[in-house]
Amino acid sequence: MIEASLDAVPGLILGFCILAVIFGVPAAVFAHRNTLPAFATVLSAVSVAGIVCVTLMPGLSADAGRNSCDLGFELAGLGPSAWLNFALFIPAPLFAAVAFRKPLLTVTAAVVGSAAIEAAQTRLATGRTCSLTDLVMNSAGAFIGTAVALVWLLAAGDSLALRWKRDAALSAITAAAGSVVLTAVLAIWTPDTRDAVASDRETATRVAATEEAVQWMGEVSTAAFGPNQQNSGIHTDYRDGRWILAFQSDSGTIDGVWPDRTLTSIKARNNEAEPGTLTAADATATGKTFAETWFPDQVRGSTLTTQPLGNSPRTVYELTYRRHANGVMLPMRLDLAVTSTGRILHVSCVPEPDPAMPAPVLNRETAETRAREHTGRTPTAAVLLAQKISGTWRPVWMVGMPEGSPQPDVFLDAVTGTPVTPDPTRRPPG
Numbered sequence: 001m002i003e004a005s006l007d008a009v010p011g012l013i014l015g016f017c018i019l020a021v022i023f024g025v026p027a028a029v030f031a032h033r034n035t036l037p038a039f040a041t042v043l044s045a046v047s048v049a050g051i052v053c054v055t056l057m058p059g060l061s062a063d064a065g066r067n068s069c070d071l072g073f074e075l076a077g078l079g080p081s082a083w084l085n086f087a088l089f090i091p092a093p094l095f096a097a098v099a100f101r102k103p104l105l106t107v108t109a110a111v112v113g114s115a116a117i118e119a120a121q122t123r124l125a126t127g128r129t130c131s132l133t134d135l136v137m138n139s140a141g142a143f144i145g146t147a148v149a150l151v152w153l154l155a156a157g158d159s160l161a162l163r164w165k166r167d168a169a170l171s172a173i174t175a176a177a178g179s180v181v182l183t184a185v186l187a188i189w190t191p192d193t194r195d196a197v198a199s200d201r202e203t204a205t206r207v208a209a210t211e212e213a214v215q216w217m218g219e220v221s222t223a224a225f226g227p228n229q230q231n232s233g234i235h236t237d238y239r240d241g242r243w244i245l246a247f248q249s250d251s252g253t254i255d256g257v258w259p260d261r262t263l264t265s266i267k268a269r270n271n272e273a274e275p276g277t278l279t280a281a282d283a284t285a286t287g288k289t290f291a292e293t294w295f296p297d298q299v300r301g302s303t304l305t306t307q308p309l310g311n312s313p314r315t316v317y318e319l320t321y322r323r324h325a326n327g328v329m330l331p332m333r334l335d336l337a338v339t340s341t342g343r344i345l346h347v348s349c350v351p352e353p354d355p356a357m358p359a360p361v362l363n364r365e366t367a368e369t370r371a372r373e374h375t376g377r378t379p380t381a382a383v384l385l386a387q388k389i390s391g392t393w394r395p396v397w398m399v400g401m402p403e404g405s406p407q408p409d410v411f412l413d414a415v416t417g418t419p420v421t422p423d424p425t426r427r428p429p430g
Helices: 002-006 009-033 038-056 080-088 091-100 103-121 132-155 164-188 196-225 280-294 364-375
Strands: 068-070 192-194 231-239 242-249 252-258 262-268 303-309 316-322 333-339 344-350 381-389 392-400 409-413
Touching: 009 038, 038 080, 038 091, 038 103, 068 132, 080 132, 091 103, 091 132, 103 132, 103 164, 196 231, 196 242, 196 252, 196 262, 196 280, 196 344, 280 303, 280 316, 280 333, 280 344, 364 381, 364 392, 364 409
Parallel strands: 068 192
Antiparallel strands: 231 242, 242 252, 252 262, 262 344, 303 316, 316 333, 333 344, 381 392, 392 409
């Protein structure tokens, strides 16, 4: 609010001078006719002129802040503008309370007036923004100003002149009337609301998280591709409270999720295996160390198998991690390819948590018999695995059918034995 006014200081000073005369002269006349302290009465009117001028006089960016209101507030994050608002609202209540001897009515009128100003800023082309922070700081300034006035009056021995009951009644009426009017106005002129404090905090959190995520991805990249590489950037996508990361370097790409610290894919840019001397046991040990370091949740409780692809110095070793429960292959998948030089060629991971589901009832023989009855053809293989059926994890027999069958695979619920259709497989984030 204050910052927008400072953008137009020459006009602000001129406007204040004009308003000070418009408000001050009638105040002097009013004080004379009602035997009120002229000095305090005029100063209170001039202070109100200053508030009106600073808060409602159009600035350079007249349309800025219209139809919106910031509902964020954080005491620790108050800036200079907030404290200027605080100071702006001290003089008027101070002098008004001294002049009229009604501190409760004074502070209530100041708070209601501040709320009215903030509401007006949502509709008027003042270049200022309605803000809960402004309202809180304005009100705090009004309380301080009124408190100083009360101390002043009591110190001057004017305590008997304070009409507490009438003051309290007028204050309650003002508060009630102001609340009704403001509620009605805002019901008609409902502004868009936002929380700048929360937005700034979220932005800071995201920036910090991004920096940590980039560092983590760099460590993974070094472990996978070696230190002699040039990072070309990272793409981030914020979804459902998580960062979906795609890291690129001249040596390869890495996909993952932060802050889960979950990797979903690693691909070396050079996917040609170079000649090497590692045996299957050596390559397995290399891949196992890498997997245990960067995929601990997937490795834990899983069974590792190694399959050589080829039989030459350029052999690639496929390491496969699978986890089972009650004989059911769970949905987690982790596959690594390691060259005979120990280089990580690629990694594919489906970091699906182990689902809760009933124990299977059908055995392989029964499942194959059911599939034969269902299709009229002799099955060639059967695998028991977890599948989502209508959004629920179930143990399912995937029964392979011979070539040329209308259905390459038949899926049977391993508990009920009924044919089922698995839900489409979703690609993991990243």
